[in-house]
Amino acid sequence: MHSKSIRNTLLLVLSTLLVVISTNLGSATPVGFRSRTAIKQSKWTETGQLSNPRMYQAASLSPDGKVLVSGGIGDDVCSTGELYDPTTKNWTKTFDMTDCRWFHTSTTLKNGKVLIAGGYAGTPAPLNNVEGLMSQCELYEASTGFWIPTNQMNVQRCFHTATLLRNGNVLVVGGSDDQPNTAEVYDPKMESWTQTTNLQYERKWHAAAALKNGNVLVTGGHDLPFNTIDNAELYDSSTGTWKAVASMKYKRYLHTLTLLTNGKVLAVGGIDDNDDVLNTTELFDPSTETWTITGAMVRGRFGHAASLLNNGKVLVSGGQDDTGASSNNAELYDPATGKWTSTNSMHYKRQSHTATVLANGDVMVIGGNDVDHGAQVTPEIYSLSTDD
Ligand SMILES: *[C@@H]1O[C@H](CO)[C@@H](O)[C@H](O)[C@H]1NC(C)=O
Ligand SMILES: *[C@@H]1O[C@H](CO)[C@@H](O)[C@H](O)[C@H]1NC(C)=O
Numbered sequence: 001m002h003s004k005s006i007r008n009t010l011l012l013v014l015s016t017l018l019v020v021i022s023t024n025l026g027s028a029t030p031v032g033f034r035s036r037t038a039i040k041q042s043k044w045t046e047t048g049q050l051s052n053p054r055m056y057q058a059a060s061l062s063p064d065g066k067v068l069v070s071g072g073i074g075d076d077v078c079s080t081g082e083l084y085d086p087t088t089k090n091w092t093k094t095f096d097m098t099d100c101r102w103f104h105t106s107t108t109l110k111n112g113k114v115l116i117a118g119g120y121a122g123t124p125a126p127l128n129n130v131e132g133l134m135s136q137c138e139l140y141e142a143s144t145g146f147w148i149p150t151n152q153m154n155v156q157r158c159f160h161t162a163t164l165l166r167n168g169n170v171l172v173v174g175g176s177d178d179q180p181n182t183a184e185v186y187d188p189k190m191e192s193w194t195q196t197t198n199l200q201y202e203r204k205w206h207a208a209a210a211l212k213n214g215n216v217l218v219t220g221g222h223d224l225p226f227n228t229i230d231n232a233e234l235y236d237s238s239t240g241t242w243k244a245v246a247s248m249k250y251k252r253y254l255h256t257l258t259l260l261t262n263g264k265v266l267a268v269g270g271i272d273d274n275d276d277v278l279n280t281t282e283l284f285d286p287s288t289e290t291w292t293i294t295g296a297m298v299r300g301r302f303g304h305a306a307s308l309l310n311n312g313k314v315l316v317s318g319g320q321d322d323t324g325a326s327s328n329n330a331e332l333y334d335p336a337t338g339k340w341t342s343t344n345s346m347h348y349k350r351q352s353h354t355a356t357v358l359a360n361g362d363v364m365v366i367g368g369n370d371v372d373h374g375a376q377v378t379p380e381i382y383s384l385s386t387d388d
Contacts, residue, residue: 020257036153038133044346044380048091049366052077053375054367059354060107060114062142067356068094068114069366071101074375078102078122081140084379096264097147099136105162107170109188114140115150115170117159117186133158133177150191155179163216163235171196173218174203180224183235196240201231209257209265211286217265220252228253229372232284232291243381246291249282255307258314260335266294266314269301278348279320281333281340294338305355307363309384315343318350319366326351326370330382348376355362
């Protein structure tokens with residue numbers, strides 16, 4: 001079971017980071033109001049095709065409302081980018097990135113550029129030609145469509161997290177094989193990386209979420225060599241220091257963290273240190289810095305994606321379940337009741353996919369792995385129905 005889990009792990013993760021990124025963008029959108037008039041089913045709509053199948057890519061919402069997907073493993077996709085335009089519902093290829101990478105992070109900066117950081121490197125036959133963890137970074141400039149080199153991180157990182165701070169800097173955490181307790185901050189003005197104080201715990205395959213007060217919560221993951229942890233800590237962005245807070249009730253990696261509109265953070269699923277797939281979810285309250293168990297999901301999952309919807313609910317999609325299969329199942333968490341309910345399933349099974357909240361509040365899932373069929377090519381959009 002354990003070696004299987006390790007293998008699965010390699011086949012997963014970035015979803016966690018991407019979810020955090022899309023959640024952060026989503027939380028900037030005002031919360032919508034429920035309409036009680038119409039009963040309409042939520043639904044997933046296929047929205048064109050990627051040029052090639054892709055998994056372990058990264059995705060971000062660009063300030064112009066387009067979705068940028070970059071890198072990943074698939075059919076010659078590791079240095080490519082594609083853009084989805086919600087107004088034309090069309091995908092177009094961008095210029096190629098400088099580097100071929102997967103399990104990297106993608107963070108939309110306040111200056112409109114998108115920061116691509118780290119990941120796993122490969123040359124055109126990526127799976128057969130792994131070159132290892134990367135410190136290289138590049139910027140995508142939406143206004144010109146160009147990729148621009150920028151300074152490297154101080155540490156090579158993969159399965160790290162990248163979180164946009166209030167001041168526009170980006171906090172990158174963990175993911176290093178030899179310095180997993182390090183974190184560093186990117187300043188878009190200077191295009192420079194500065195190491196910040198070390199984490200209290202080593203972390204890889206952890207999750208991160210920005211709180212409403214601008215601090216960053218990181219939880220779980222693995223230390224070295226390979227112990228799943230429940231520890232949580234907070235980054236104070238004003239002092240650049242870390243503080244341990246109460247541990248989660250469960251050890252988790254390949255879980256997600258989502259900032260809710262009430263300021264609490266929802267930790268969902270993942271795998272524990274017995275390699276059990278978790279259906280448990282729990283809430284972090286920043287006012288007490290403690291965790292409370294909330295509703296269990298209908299199905300356990302890891303390598304899923306989680307997105308905050310405009311109605312305040314959280315959509316989780318896909319992942320791998322306890323049968324070892326990739327899932328097309330989706331569920332909704334209602335913070336008002338603390339309960340999970342099933343919603344319509346995606347058309348395709350996916351794990352380690354990306355989920356990006358669009359400007360209108362819809363959620364676009366892209367790529368991902370189906371353990372039976374490989375990388376996915378068909379993106380889908382979840383539209384919020386009035387009865388959610
Ligand atoms: C969609 O993109 C293709 C190129 O990939 C282009 O030829 C076509 O005109 C676009 N369609 C729309 C509706 O923008
Ligand atoms: C969650 O998973 C545990 C362990 O597999 C199981 O005993 C429990 O019934 C599940 N809970 C729900 C609500 O499905």
